[in-house]
Amino acid sequence: MIAALDHLVLTTEHEETCIAFYTGLLGMELQSFGAGRRAFRFGDQKINLHLKGREFEPKARIPQPGALDLCLLAAIPLEEVIARLHAAGMTIEEGPVARTGARGPIRSVYLRDPDGNLIEISSYG
Template sequence: MIDHLDHIVLTTIDLEACKGFYIDVLGMRLETFGEGRVAFRFGHQKINVHVRGHEFEPKAHLPVPGALDLCFIASCSLEQVIERLEGHPWPILEGPVKRTGATGPIRSVYVRDPDLNLVEISEYLQAPSA
């Protein structure tokens, strides 16, 4: 019944810091839509952004900053990801470490975004299975 994830919604307390991380550090593209809404686009997905206290309805039952634990698959090597993080500089909490992703084994680093959401950035250790 479900084919893929289209978007998720992230709640932030500081829109500019949030944009700086997802656009400048992670390289996502800024998208504006609707009545001044903001999203970060990557691949065929996006992250819609709500500013705490100004959420779009309907919203999550308890939309709070720092409640997400996200895992992204990088479009480059994990070494290049680490170089980019170090170049901004953005602290790596853990990694590289081996984990299990949705389609097989991955190697990951962990960081926190400005709202303290946990962000895992990974590469596949073998070609993903369908």
């Protein structure tokens, strides 16, 4: 019945630092749509952005910054991801470590976005 994930919603308390993290550090494209809505676009997916207390309806029952645990697939080798994260002064909480992704074995590093969401950046093969 389900073919793929189209988008998900991230709730933030720190709009500008959140935008800088996802666009500047992770290289996603900031997209505006609808009546003042924003999203981070990458590949064929996007992450819609909601501001805490000003979420769009309908929304999660308890929208909460820092509640996501999100795995993103890297478009570049994981070693290059690690080098870029270090160059940006980011703290890698764990990794690289072996994990299991939707299609099989992956290598991952873990860090936090400005709201404390756990971001896993991974690579197959």
